[in-house]
Amino acid sequence: xxxxxxxxxxxxxxxxxxxxxxxxxxxxxxxxxxxxxxxxxxxxxxxxxxxxxxxxxxxxxxxxxxxxxxxxxxxxxxxxxxxxxxxxxxxxxxxxxxxxxxxxxxxxxxxxxxxxxxxxxxxxxxxxxxxxxxxxxxxxxxxxxxxxxxxxxxxxxxxxxxxxxxxxxxxxxxxxxxxxxxxxxxxxxxxxxxxxxxxxxxxxxxxxxxxxxxxxxxxxxxxxxxxxxxxxxxxxxxxxxxxxxxxxxxxxxxxxxxxxxxxxxxxxxxxxxxxxxxxxxxxxxxxxxxxxxxxxxxxxxxxxxxxxxxxxxxxxxxxxxxxxxxxxxxxxxxxxxxxxxxxxxxxxxxxxxxxxxxxxxxxxxxxxxxxxxxxxxxxxxxxxxxxxxxxxxxxxxxxxxxxxxxxxxxxxxxxxxxxxxxxxxxxxxxxxxxxxxxxxxxxxxxxxxxxxxxx
Numbered sequence: 001x002x003x004x005x006x007x008x009x010x011x012x013x014x015x016x017x018x019x020x021x022x023x024x025x026x027x028x029x030x031x032x033x034x035x036x037x038x039x040x041x042x043x044x045x046x047x048x049x050x051x052x053x054x055x056x057x058x059x060x061x062x063x064x065x066x067x068x069x070x071x072x073x074x075x076x077x078x079x080x081x082x083x084x085x086x087x088x089x090x091x092x093x094x095x096x097x098x099x100x101x102x103x104x105x106x107x108x109x110x111x112x113x114x115x116x117x118x119x120x121x122x123x124x125x126x127x128x129x130x131x132x133x134x135x136x137x138x139x140x141x142x143x144x145x146x147x148x149x150x151x152x153x154x155x156x157x158x159x160x161x162x163x164x165x166x167x168x169x170x171x172x173x174x175x176x177x178x179x180x181x182x183x184x185x186x187x188x189x190x191x192x193x194x195x196x197x198x199x200x201x202x203x204x205x206x207x208x209x210x211x212x213x214x215x216x217x218x219x220x221x222x223x224x225x226x227x228x229x230x231x232x233x234x235x236x237x238x239x240x241x242x243x244x245x246x247x248x249x250x251x252x253x254x255x256x257x258x259x260x261x262x263x264x265x266x267x268x269x270x271x272x273x274x275x276x277x278x279x280x281x282x283x284x285x286x287x288x289x290x291x292x293x294x295x296x297x298x299x300x301x302x303x304x305x306x307x308x309x310x311x312x313x314x315x316x317x318x319x320x321x322x323x324x325x326x327x328x329x330x331x332x333x334x335x336x337x338x339x340x341x342x343x344x345x346x347x348x349x350x351x352x353x354x355x356x357x358x359x360x361x362x363x364x365x366x367x368x369x370x371x372x373x374x375x376x377x378x379x380x381x382x383x384x385x386x387x388x389x390x391x392x393x394x395x396x397x398x399x400x401x402x403x404x405x406x407x408x409x410x411x412x413x414x415x416x417x418x419x420x421x422x423x424x425x426x427x428x429x430x431x432x433x434x435x436x437x438x439x440x441x442x443x444x445x446x447x448x449x450x451x452x453x454x455x
Contacts, residue, residue, distance in 0.1 A: 003106025006035040008113050013324035017295055020182040020264055023321060024088075032117045036064040038102060039109050046099035047111060052438035053151075055079040057096060057111055064114060073122040076115060077129035081154030081197065082147060082437065084123065084189045085176060087116025090434040091315055123192050128199065136160035138451050141223040143210050143394050146174020147433045148229035148424030150197060151440030152447075157200040159448055164203045164223075166214070168394075171260065172204050174231055176433070178256045181289050183296070184318075187259070211396040216420070225419045225447045228408065229440060232425035234391040237384050238281070242338025247275065247346040251282070251290040251385035258293050272297060275380030279304050279349065281335060282385030288314040290385050291327050299381070301327055306334040306354045306367050332356070334367075336374060338382055348378040390426045405429070413443035421447060 009025040010016075016023050027035065039061045047057045056075055063072035076083045092112035100108030121127070138161050142149045145167040153163045171177050173190040198204065210216065219226045235250030237243055254272065257263040263272045276299065280291040283305035295301040303322070305312060308331050312319055323329075336350045353373035357366040390407060401409045401416035407429060408415055408422040415422050423439025425431055 002034075002038055003102070005038075005107045005110045006031045006113075008110070013321075013326075016183065017325045020258075020293075020296055022186055023183050026120060027113055027117045032064060032114060033067075035110050035114060036061045039065070040101060042101055046101065047096040047109075050096040050099035051079075052095065052434045053079045053441055055096075055115075060118065061109070061111075061114060064118060069118060069121045069125070070127050072118045073127045074129055076118060079441075080437070081151045082176075082193045082433075083115055084119035085147070085185065085193055086434060086437070087112050087114075087119050088185050088189070089180060091432060093316065095434065123189075128196070133158065133160050133201070135162065136452065138162070138224045139164070139222070140447060141166065141219045141226045142229065143216070143219070143226065144168075144174060144229040144231060144424075144426075145172040145194075145204060145206075146229055146231045146424060146436060147176060148231070148426075148436040148440040148443075149174065149227065150193070151437040152227045152229065152423070152444045153202045153440075154197050154200065155441055155444035156447065157197065157202050159444075159452075161447075162201070162203075164205060166208045166210050166219075167204065167206045168209045169260070170206050172206060174229075175233075178260045179252070179286070179289070181255065181259060181293050183292070184289065210394040211398075212393070216395060216398040216400070216417075220417065220420060223419075224451055225421065227413075227440075227443050227447070228394065228415070228420065228422040228426060229424045229436070230390065230392070230394050230426045231436075232388040232390045232430045234389045235384065236386045236388060238335065238386065240335060240337050242340055242346075242349075243384075244344070245338050245340040245346045245382070246344050247273065247381040248338060249381070249383050251280065251286045251383050252388065254290050254383055255286070255293065264293070264297060273381070275299055277379040278302065278381035278383060279330070279335075279377070279379050280383045280385050281305075282387075283307065283312045283314060284385065284387070285314045285318060286388075287385035288318045288322055290383050292318075292322055292325060294381075294383070295325055295327060302330050302379070303327055304330040304333050304335065304351070306332065307365070308332055308356060311356075311365065330377075332367075334369070335382070339376075346380055346382055348376055349382065350374055351377050388425075388430045390429075392426075413439060413446050419450075 041058045060072040060075040097108040142165040176190045235252045279302045291301045291303045332354045339348045353370040354367045413421045421443040423443045424436035
């Protein structure tokens with residue numbers, strides 16, 4: 001039996017930097033069958049334990065081996081409302097695949113690629129996991145249509161609840177729509193997942209800013225339960241001199257303008273200025289998404305990170321893709337200040353070299369500035385990708401309790417308010433799509449248990 005994964009086909013790096021089409025092309029039928037055939041179908045499937053939403057992985061892979069893709073899709077859909085999304089963006093290498101027995105002496109099963117294959121085949125063949133559901137008479141409001149909100153909505157709808165999602169933007173999907181580039185997650189895929197929820201009866205209201213047009217208190221009065229999944233969309237900055245320069249942006253703004261407003265298109269109404277050299281500061285997945293997006297606009301794109309290559313928090317596959325695409329990595333470097341001209345346009349940065357020190361309390365090695373190592377780099381744009389924090393605009397006029405870090409305080413997923421639940425980045429701070437989905441599932445279960453059992 002092959003100990004190596006079946007490689008996923010992808011666009012050639014020289015071509016893909018010229019477009020925003022999806023990089024990975026996914027498995028064809030033969031490749032999926034070969035990869036599925038590597039699965040040992042373990043009696044004690046550790047991979048399921050590693051999946052935050054507990055997909056019955058061996059079962060769906062077995063169905064793929066047997067050629068029953070509808071059954072495979074149904075198995076995945078029992079646990080996940082967003083299989084085509086998860087198959088593309090979840091860090092399987094740190095979760096389900098890291099637990100795979102095949103990985104002990106070889107390479108683990110490519111679970112993510114198989115999940116994507118099944119989900120894509122479901123879209124292609126019009127499979128649906130929608131079942132006729134008897135309504136239970138309860139109404140639930142979901143604030144935010146990101147992965148936490150969509151997952152909570154899906155699980156509730158499958159259990160007979162009338163669910164309404166309120167989204168502040170003009171398109172549903174949250175970070176899936178505005179934050180992740182087309183070349184990693186095509187928006188048609190997000191729309192298909194949203195459409196699947198609508199088929200379950202979920203009502204999605206866009207352009208509704210909760211906290212302004214409607215308050216959380218209003219929702220409490222109208223609905224039997226409320227779930228808050230507003231994410232963490234408030235960008236962080238370094239607070240260094242020059243950050244008020246005209247060409248200094250957050251990665252959130254760059255990605256939102258590209259993903260939600262089509263800024264990469266020739267006829268875009270909100271185009272991104274085609275500068276010569278741009279530096280993205282940070283090392284996570286958002287930083288990688290931003291720098292790879294800028295490269296596709298014809299810009300010389302640099303990634304500056306204060307630690308080394310081994311410490312980059314971004315997924316390894318994204319780092320490898322970035323290298324292939326010609327992204328320039330400026331590692332063990334950190335900006336001291338940004339330099340602007342008389343028009344407040346960015347002309348460069350003063351940068352300092354860094355050295356790795358001893359591990360801190362979190363296990364990560366500290367960084368120390370090298371004395372006398374400052375130098376100048378010329379650039380026309382600086383993009384900060386330093387993480388995000390929750391924007392609690394939706395909580396205005398609400399007495400909901402927050403933690404010292406400004407996160408929504410919960411017990412399980414229950415907040416301090418009666419029948420109000422919360423989950424995802426608004427509770428944990430910025431994390432992954434799959435962890436937000438896990439929180440959405442937990443909240444749905446708590447809502448179901450409280451309302452159904454209470455009555």
